Amino acid sequence: MSGSAVLDPTLPSGPPGRERPRRRASVSSDATLECMGSIVAALALVFVVFSISGQLALSNAFGIAICWFGAFALVYGVVSRTRHGIERAKDRLATVFIWTGSLIAMLPLIFIIGWLLFKGLSVVLAGFPHFLLSDSSKAGPSDPVSKAGVGAAIVGSLEQVGIATLVAAPLSILTATYLNESKSALSRVVRLVVDAMTGTPEIIAGLFVYLLWVQPRHTNGQSGVAASMALGIMMLPFVTRGAQEVLKTVPGSLREAGLALGAPQWRLTLRVVLPTAKVALLTVTILGVARAVGETAAVYFTAGGSATQKFNWNPFHGIQLDLPLYVVQFAKVSSPTEVREAWGGALVLVFMVLLLFTVTRVISKGNRGKRRRHLVLPAWRRGAAAKSGQ
């Protein structure tokens, strides 16, 4: 590199006497030493202060940790400032704060996962696979966990989310296609409403279905299909919005090529645009399903299931349990075994979400290498092209 000669501080590059070596912002072995030294110095400082002043309000583990961190930041900042100047000191402190902030952000999240495994796994594994296959109708509050089960809740979750997906997913994808193809005033209104509705609180969907469907039917109202409606309402804007973003990424050249070959709009859409985006659309749909599985407030008024009810395979009649309801109902009870069972249910719920999430990762990764496959003209198209060329 010839350019490096200009930047090399050892070479004379300006009027003599005004040159000074450029400081490079790299980590030296000094930096590690200063950092370690500051940690030790801060600990010593905290120790001295706490032992001189005796019992302080902050002298518990949490308080000491915070004081230690504060003292460390102070010492490290001063050391860096005196040895390397203000810019380097700011940079180093920022690095410290960013790593600490990240740790604080990740810690509760990892803690939750750990807690979930710790509390839930023993319940799920007690007499495996009994917990997954049976209901809790015969388990009283003081019975051991091995008598309980979330089978009824799993059936309910699958049926409710399944029905919601069957209705909402095609409707969402067609609507997204509509928003992508049409530039009319109506489509602008639809786009605005979908955008606004993406963040609808779950409770609103539950409230709406309760007032519209459940309440007029009195005791017959709460059922799996009512829950599906609420879940469908939650999925519609989410999947539509996602599908819209996916369809936007279909290359315009592909579309133009189809139009130039004389393809009508419907063929272009069904045979070129949607197949190109097929995998991404599937991913969006599965993410929608993964969210719907965990929706609690939407099913709270509508499914009406009781955690100790028997299997209800019919989503169209009678109250039906699902996993979020199971967790919510057992989370606040006084029986410790039932609270443990709720953790078991929560673990199964998170496992289902994880499974769906992994599927999206696998299919979108598997697709990356084969993205060009859809560009090949399908057989019917070759025939049509030959015919229209006559």
Add this chain to the structure above:
Amino acid sequence: MASTPAVASSDLDLDVPRTLRPGSTRADRIFRVVLGACGTTVLLILGSIVAYLINYSRPAFHRAGFHLFTSAHWAPPVYYGVLGALVGSMVIALLALAIALPVSLSLGLMINEYAPEWLRRILIALVDLLATVPSVVYGFWGLEALTVYVNGPAKFLDHHFSFIPIFRTPEANTYGYSIFVCGLIVGVMIIPIVTSISREVMVRAPREACEGALALGGTRWGMITDVVLPYSRNGIIGASLLGLGRAIGETFAVYLILSTTNTLTPALLGPNGLGSVSYLITNNFTSSASIVKSALTEAGLLLFATTLVVNLIARGIVDRAGGSTA
């Protein structure tokens, strides 16, 4: 196709413009009608939610008027003031954002600028996964763990900083089950989504400008403050608003933890203070008389309107900043 050149040359000879038939075939028109019908269906479904809820909340509005939103006296057969719950919902959301935003930005910056490649890939997947963990699991953890752990710090704040009204507790010496814990757990809940969106926006800061800043001898922090953050300011605001929208409507993380009397008080550290709209609805709806249901629906409608406005603004901002909000 073989005959095409001949046709073309004869066209040229005659110098007659080739007749084009723009317009669409019948199949195309049917296709467009079907698509339009789907769009209209979605519009009708979502629009009817608003219309139906407005219609249902009319009796309560006739009876109490705006008094519903200006009084904090909630004693159902007589008084319908939901101000305590409304303020509570907002406080929880703002508290959650105040907690989530700094750590989410650190995490986003750490993933983008500091983490080695292997850690970056793991963290991106982990954050995306955590964004899909159901809120009821967060709430359950908050109920079991956070209400206990937060006791010490809450007591410290109450004893030493009680000259500031928010660091008091409505009931002496009881902590946990409070607005503060709700804000904390909802904050934890929105960390993944705020991180994920703001990270995506920040990664779009022009790389040449970043490298330029470094090449001029700037530090990494200098590059972040002078290039990355100014460039992605709007995106970060949008991400925060999206997180806020989620936090306002959050139901079960709050429902599991909060213990409330829906009173209007600045004290946040203990039970039986401010409420939350979603909590109020969840707890009272199915067992109430129809006029109470109507009042609760009206409160829900206000919650809905707030999230709609917040979300629309947020989406507008994030879309312009080039992030994805799906």
